Structures are given as structure tokens and as C-alpha cells.
Amino acid sequence: MGKGALALLVHGGTENWSPERWKARFDEVCPDRRVLQLPAADFDPAEIHYAAVWKPDPGELAGFPNLRVIFNLGAGVDALMADSSLPKVPLVRVAVSDLTNRMTEYVVLHVLMHHRQELYLRASQRERQWAPKFQWPANAVSVGIMGLGTLGANAADVLKRIGFRVAGWSRSRRQIDGVECFHGRPQLEAFLRRTDILVCLLPLTADTRHILNRDLFAKLNRNGPVGAPVVINAGRGGLQDEADILACLDDGTLGAASLDVFAREPLPPDSPFWTHPKVVLTPHNAADTDADEISKYVARQIERFEAGGALENVVDPARGY
């Protein structure tokens, strides 16, 4: 008997998640294993040992009696964790350097855009106004990163290198050289009080849903050079209270927002975010993943697992990430 098959359950959304692209990549890196792009006609659910998934439907993974490992092809596993029928097998998050690097590109770009007054400068250009305003240096700006996993730690490192004062907040205690680390709810307020530009990279769990709300925004630093504080959310749409963001932008509690994620995606055409002058909107493309690198990562993990080794980046069901 051959090796157990790998099932691909990749449900698009954007063109970047074309199932065909993933199938081709997995065929290449698992040459002696059957790779099934589901739905498929001719297969026995019992032959599936592994599933590599992106946004599977709830219940979809329950139909494989011999499933050993589930690989989520992105960083966030909130949708999977919400599936009560999810088989009790290890769930692995991708943590490839490609994903980390792309998220850092996004975070650094958006922090710099707000720091360097891009919204003002683009408006000046449109109005043909040569009107440089006072520009403070990066070392006068406190960036605060919520979520200090692999993504947050790497972004913090580059921001620090550029000169920003960087702090981070995470659920449990972390220590990062040169980054002021806060943890737990009791330290959240102190973290917010010193933060001019807030970057949210938290996983979405029951604890973090709508954590980005008026109550939190009101605690951010209003006395920094940036003026009204800025929020950048590249985590999950469910982390933000969208009505609060809009109201806080309008009443000056927030100065600006960069949003890559939304409660509903694609963002409906009538959303006020599209046209809000203080919103920099991106279509959930902060950290697209590279099928090349991720398929290799999954193949490597399967090989190691079958040789009796340990899986990496297994989700802790208790924490939810």
C-alpha cells in the first residue's frame, strides 16, 4: 500500500488562492503521494491522511476517518477553531519566513506612511500645495504592537532598526531585545498610554474579538508628535469594532487608520471605509502566502512526522492559536 493521500481543501476568495496553483505545487513537492484537490469524484475518504486547508467549510474535515494532521495554509486559525466538528488531530499553522516577511513589509509601510504624513502629503499634491509641515523623527514616535508572535516580533525588530520606540503587548509574557514588553490585561492600559501608532497582529479568539474598540482607542497617547493616535489592523476583521473605528475617526479619538481586514470581506461597496479620508484600505493582502514555500513547508513536516519526528507550530486548542 502507498502513502496516505493529501487532500487539498482550498476555497478561494481572491485569485491569490487559486486551488489549481496549490495543487500543482503540492504535486511537485509530494511526487510519490496522491494529492487530491477537493471536491473530487474518484477517491475514498479513508485514504486521506493529511489535509491542507484554506477556509474549509464547517464540517468539511469531519469526513476523513484516517486523518492524521491538518495544515492550515495561512496564519490565522480562528475559522477552523470555531468548527465544533473539527477532528481531534494536530492542527498546524504555517509559520514560514515568507509570510513573516510580507507582514513586516506591510506593517513597516503603513507605520511609515502615517509617521511621514502621507495622507497630508497626498492631499497637498492633489491641491498643488508645496507646503512641507514639521516632520518629527522616528525616535519621537512610540509604536505599539499587539501580538508578539513570529510576525509581531519581526516587525518590531525592523521598526526598531528604523528608529521607532517600539513596545509590544501579548497575552503571556514575552521578552524581545530593545522592545518594551507588556503582557496580560492588567498591563494593557500602560501599553496603550505610551502608544502613538498601534499595530494589531493578534489572533482572533473569544478573548480578542472586538478588542479594537472605543474604550481601547481612548487610552492611546494623544500627546505624541503624531497627534491623534493611529491604528493599523492587519490581523483579523473580527478584532475591530467597525462602528467604533468610524466614530473615533470622526470625533478625533483616532487620527487615521490602516485596515487590511474587515468583518465582511470583500468589503461591501457601500461601506463608509472606502471613502473615509482618514482610512488607508487594503484588500486583505498584507501577507499573501507563497504557495511555493508553504507547500515545501508542509511536505517537510509530513516527512518528519512519518519518520516519527515532532510537528512544528501545532495550535494549542486551549489558547485558540
Next chain:
Amino acid sequence: MGKGALALLVHGGTENWSPERWKARFDEVCPDRRVLQLPAADFDPAEIHYAAVWKPDPGELAGFPNLRVIFNLGAGVDALMADSSLPKVPLVRVAVSDLTNRMTEYVVLHVLMHHRQELYLRASQRERQWAPKFQWPANAVSVGIMGLGTLGANAADVLKRIGFRVAGWSRSRRQIDGVECFHGRPQLEAFLRRTDILVCLLPLTADTRHILNRDLFAKLNRNGPVGAPVVINAGRGGLQDEADILACLDDGTLGAASLDVFAREPLPPDSPFWTHPKVVLTPHNAADTDADEISKYVARQIERFEAGGALENVVDPARGY
């Protein structure tokens, strides 16, 4: 007798170097010291203990018999070092890290904006289009930096850290870890051929005037993920042939341009750069020096010096920097 006076020898150039601005700042941070903006009528050269200078004329500093320290308010001290009549007192560089860091902020921001398709994404937002396009990673993009002095080297280092393939070109041979270094006219073409995003930080000399012209743009790489190549000029306006830039943007030789400097500044209201959809324009504010921060720094150094402490960042005459 009061404290020795501080002489300001600030010879403008751009509006950002207004002597009046510096005088006001120094008056504020040295409240109990006479601050003289030279040339001035009513003063005794012997009362001058300190000089804070920007582009002083050769010999200008030789006229103060009691001079104790010279503070240079800009990046390079090469002009000062070439002044054979320069008094043999400590020469302190104050602006280097601030200026360097600000230029790196600008360069990293604009490289990332073009890399991450910001012109496209802002247009999509205006049109309420949720339409992510394929996003290549930084390690697929070759950034080329013309000018590998302190500014270019620092920007190169951060871009490398973010993941870009970084090369540099300079007049004379340079070596920077992890950066492919080209030098001299004979190697210029090879440098351009591998460059997707070109960053120009060259000084303006007879050799470099209008170096950014059609001939040069035509040699840039057209086969990278960025597509048509991008030029970013944060050096001097005189480095660019402005008619060539516009024509090359229009015929597709260039895909986009970030311009901080122009032949005429302020840019005239009828310049086509203001409204060109492929131009990201900033009002010569890439690397403002912060009179606030620098004047405070100088005041702090003088205080420490008079209390018997050591000066920071004293130029080593043997090294020349």
C-alpha cells in the same frame, strides 16, 4: 562676565536652513547665553566661544581667538575639513544620525510604496474596488541605490533587512556587507540592468547633473516583478532631466516616480508633476534636519563641556570624519 557667546554661521541654500529659524531655536535653548547670528554689527570676536555652522565660507572661522568648539549643523564635514585655516579646536558633527535616519525613513517608505503597489491600491480604494493583485515578495525585487555614503549605506542596510535584493553604485569603490557594489561609469550599466527600483542619493556635481535622464532610465530592468522600473530621487533636483522623466512615465519607460526634489523649488503650480498619476511628490522634506533637536543637542554638549565633561561625535582630523 557672562558666558561666552555662541556664533551662528548659517548660510542658507534651501528654505529649511533659514538662519532665523536656527537663531530662534538657539535663543530658546541657550537662554542665558548671547547667540549671534553672523554677520552681525555689534560684537567682539573675542567673546565667541562656540560656533554652530552650516556651509561657512573658508576662513570665516579663523577670526575668533577664543573659539572652543565648532558644531557642524549638517551631514558632511568635508568642506570644513578642506579649510586649511580651520581653528584647531574640537569639531563636532551633530546632525548625522538624525539626517541619516530621516533619509532612510523616506527611502524605505517610497521603496515599499512602489513595491507594495500603493498607487494601484489607492486607485482601487477610490473606485471602491476590492481587487487584490498578485503581490511579489521583497526578495524578488532589486533595489539599486546611487550614492553609497552614510545615507545610502544606511538605507541599503534597512532595505536588505526587509528582504530586498540591494545593490549600490558610487563614484569610487565601496564595500558594504550584503550589498552588491558597483562603481564608476564603466559599471553603471551593469548596475542599472539589474535594478527594478532606482534610488538616487547622489550629491549634485558637474559629473552628476542630469544623470537621471532617458538614456539611464532605458537601461533599468524591465523584466522584474515590478514591471516598468521606478525611480526615486531624494538627492537634488539638478540630478534629474525633468522633461525626460515625464516623457518616460508617459511612454512606459518608467512605471512610476517618487520625487522629493525639483529643478525649481517650490515646484511651480503649473508643473505637470503635481497631477501626474504615476508621480508621488513630496516638498523637499525627505530629510529635514530638526533645528529643535539639534539646537538642544548642541546646548547639552556645551553644558557638559563647560562642566568638564567630554564632547560627543568629535571629528577625528586624521580620519576626516
